[in-house]
Amino acid sequence: QQPVQSPQAVILREGEDAVINCSSSKALYSVHWYRQKHGEAPVFLMILLKGGEQKGHDKISASFNEKKQQSSLYLTASQLSYSGTYFCGTEDGDDKIIFGKGTRLHILP
């Protein structure tokens, strides 16, 4: 089952914050977040494991609510380099990653 991401697209001004949500209808073992720039491959941002801690890197952090089977990605004080498409990927314990359709983020100067 493909996870559902929201919103589909976001336009921000540099310095503003954004939240991207990901939800699944299945019990999850882990949630992955990736960012893809136009014409490039998806690049790993972070992984959240069942029972694990909230992860963070610089001004990008994420949370994982196991009971609700939901994850959120938080982008704080966005920079121009944050532009791209963000994908959440979910694993339900069988080690395969199913991706959502992505959220397009565009940062304006």
Next chain:
Amino acid sequence: DAGVIQSPRHEVTEMGQEVTLRCKPISGHNSLFWYRQTMMRGLELLIYFNNNVPIDDSGMPEDRFSAKMPNASFSTLKIQPSEPRDSAVYFCASKREYTEAFFGQGTRLTVV
């Protein structure tokens, strides 16, 4: 490590021709995935191998698609015969168990 290596980077072929996409995963990774990316459907999982064995091929669209992994360092995705609706970017990714996946640069396939 050079990362996941895919070839070719671009492929243009005529409808009805056979197309073979190739992937070399990162050494030591025991899982390999083939994904297809289009604007409409996003990143679709086509097939997943674990220790060279196909585990889940439920995402393979039809019998025209086949994938093999003869050893731990090589996999192919074949489309025969190809159709215009197969045009997409095909990504190969590899990972160790319960860690992040690393993607190759993709093969942009155009079927005319």
